[in-house]
Amino acid sequence: MIRLIDVQKEYDNGTKALKGVNLRIDDGEFVFLVGPSGSGKSTVIKLITGEIAATEGRLMVNGYNLSNIAPRQIPYMRRTLGIIFQDFRLIEKKTVYENLAFVMRAIGASTRELRRRIPYVLQLVGLDQKADHYPGQLSGGEQQRVAIARALVNNPSMIIADEPTGNLDPQRSLEIMMLLERINELGTTVLVVTHEKSLVNRFSKRVVAIENGRIISDETGGYYNGEKI
Amino acid sequence: MARKFDAGYYFREGFHSIFTHGFMSFAAVCMIVACLLIMGSFSLLAVNLDHMLGDLEKENEFLAYIEEDYTEEQARAVGEEIQKIPNVAQITFVTRAEALEDFKAGREDNDLLSDLPATVLRDRFRIHVTDIEQLKQTSDAVREVTGVGDVAVADKIAEGFVMVRNIATGVAVVLIGILMIVSLFIIANTIKLATFYRREEIAIMKMCGATNAFVQWPFVVEGLLLGLTGALVAFFAQWGIYQMVGKLIIQGNGLSLVTMLSYKSMIKNILATFCGTGALIGVGGSLLAIRKFLQV
Numbered sequence: 001m002i003r004l005i006d007v008q009k010e011y012d013n014g015t016k017a018l019k020g021v022n023l024r025i026d027d028g029e030f031v032f033l034v035g036p037s038g039s040g041k042s043t044v045i046k047l048i049t050g051e052i053a054a055t056e057g058r059l060m061v062n063g064y065n066l067s068n069i070a071p072r073q074i075p076y077m078r079r080t081l082g083i084i085f086q087d088f089r090l091i092e093k094k095t096v097y098e099n100l101a102f103v104m105r106a107i108g109a110s111t112r113e114l115r116r117r118i119p120y121v122l123q124l125v126g127l128d129q130k131a132d133h134y135p136g137q138l139s140g141g142e143q144q145r146v147a148i149a150r151a152l153v154n155n156p157s158m159i160i161a162d163e164p165t166g167n168l169d170p171q172r173s174l175e176i177m178m179l180l181e182r183i184n185e186l187g188t189t190v191l192v193v194t195h196e197k198s199l200v201n202r203f204s205k206r207v208v209a210i211e212n213g214r215i216i217s218d219e220t221g222g223y224y225n226g227e228k229i
Numbered sequence: 230m231a232r233k234f235d236a237g238y239y240f241r242e243g244f245h246s247i248f249t250h251g252f253m254s255f256a257a258v259c260m261i262v263a264c265l266l267i268m269g270s271f272s273l274l275a276v277n278l279d280h281m282l283g284d285l286e287k288e289n290e291f292l293a294y295i296e297e298d299y300t301e302e303q304a305r306a307v308g309e310e311i312q313k314i315p316n317v318a319q320i321t322f323v324t325r326a327e328a329l330e331d332f333k334a335g336r337e338d339n340d341l342l343s344d345l346p347a348t349v350l351r352d353r354f355r356i357h358v359t360d361i362e363q364l365k366q367t368s369d370a371v372r373e374v375t376g377v378g379d380v381a382v383a384d385k386i387a388e389g390f391v392m393v394r395n396i397a398t399g400v401a402v403v404l405i406g407i408l409m410i411v412s413l414f415i416i417a418n419t420i421k422l423a424t425f426y427r428r429e430e431i432a433i434m435k436m437c438g439a440t441n442a443f444v445q446w447p448f449v450v451e452g453l454l455l456g457l458t459g460a461l462v463a464f465f466a467q468w469g470i471y472q473m474v475g476k477l478i479i480q481g482n483g484l485s486l487v488t489m490l491s492y493k494s495m496i497k498n499i500l501a502t503f504c505g506t507g508a509l510i511g512v513g514g515s516l517l518a519i520r521k522f523l524q525v
């Protein structure tokens with residue numbers, strides 16, 4: 001569960017990115033966070049992942065109080081999250097299997113656990129035949145699916161996807177969204193940051209719109225300005 | 230699920246990344262080899278100089294002449310007094326007769342010496358000192374002993390030895406110190422460059438919940454392996470260079486004024502020093518280089 005209570009963020013250069021944001025995302029939800037560039041979407045993600053700290057307000061992520069978390073606790077908080085980036089961020093010199101293996105190693109998993117979990121997750125994203133490929137040998141859509149598998153492999157309670165379809169064509173984008181929806185149906189909370197209006201409208205989920213550092217709407221179904229198919 | 234320290238994993242990762250970042254590893258090893266060779270050469274030079282001067286020091290002695298009217302027994306008793314003086318390492322008693330024989334040796338043709346009585350010379354002690362730097366004080370102390378008529382000391386030569394050795398040691402220590410600092414800086418930068426290539430990798434690890442220790446260990450292993458590889462290469466290269474220099478010195482050194490210690494006699498010390506320094510530079514450089522990338 002995520003809770004932001006009156007969160008403000010002012011960067012060192014004086015930019016006020018968030019001007020008092022209140023947001024609650026419960027376990028098992030599927031939420032789109034939408035808004036134009038510079039609206040504060042990325043700041044929300046960075047706050048949730050512990051990359052930056054809030055200037056004011058309280059922030060809870062999966063039972064961790066980020067307002068006063070010790071730096072050494074941050075890795076453990078991050079293990080409850082699975083993060084997906086627009087540019088995939090796979091390690092080019094590692095195979096698909098190794099890309100997944102090293103994040104399991106990072107939390108202390110044994111070789112036996114790796115052998116059991118990785119094939120299962122790869123099968124879930126439809127890449128069980130490509131475990132030995134390097135990222136460079138895969139298409140953009142496949143690379144993003146590897147990134148999703150990596151986010152899932154440690155069985156986090158929440159997936160955060162930051163513009164996951166930004167680098168993909170419409171067909172691949174749709175596939176990725178459907179995959180995230182399926183993951184959500186299996187019980188994982190999903191938060192997708194995007195500004196692809198048509199995709200958002202198609203799924204009819206909860207949409208939180210942010211603009212100028214403030215949440216301007218929060219409703220289920222549709223795009224923030226009320227446009228529907 | 231929580232196994233704290235997986236040494237096998239860190240070792241495999243560290244070993245593996247030496248090869249996946251082959252060129253940077255090669256560059257780092259070359260730097261370590263170069264630094265160790267330069268430091269090693271200067272150290273060996275210093276050690277040899279010290280050894281040579283030590284040899285000269287051993288040969289250094291002075292003479293104490295006993296009063297003319299002392300009998301041999303009395304003279305030997307004086308020897309016991311001399312032996313008690315600090316810094317006196319060893320004394321040898323030389324009788325008048327022996328001294329005359331020594332003097333005559335090589336001068337057999339000189340008729341004037343043939344019937345010279347032994348009494349023209351005095352009994353004497355040949356005295357070796359432990360520390361050549363205190364030669365003057367020691368000889369002064371010997372002169373004060375009752376029964377000692379006079380001493381003959383070549384203290385100017387001794388002072389020369391001491392000065393040469395002190396200058397050589399000082400220069401070597403300063404040079405080695407400067408080289409140590411320069412090489413640490415170069416290695417840290419080489420590894421920093423290698424780490425810079427992997428900042429993305431580190432950022433991903435951190436975002437997936439890896440602790441700093443988990444991220445650091447493979448780099449530490451990598452630095453250690455690179456350091457030890459460099460140390461071994463430098464060790465054998467140093468061996469070759471040392472033998473070559475040794476041969477050149479023997480060829481151009483008919484009088485054998487210069488003697489060198491054999492590499493084999495110092496092999497354990499050199500290997501240990503090289504491995505220690507290499508490991509220190511490698512691991513230190515890794516930690517120094519990776520520090521700033523951990524702040525994600």
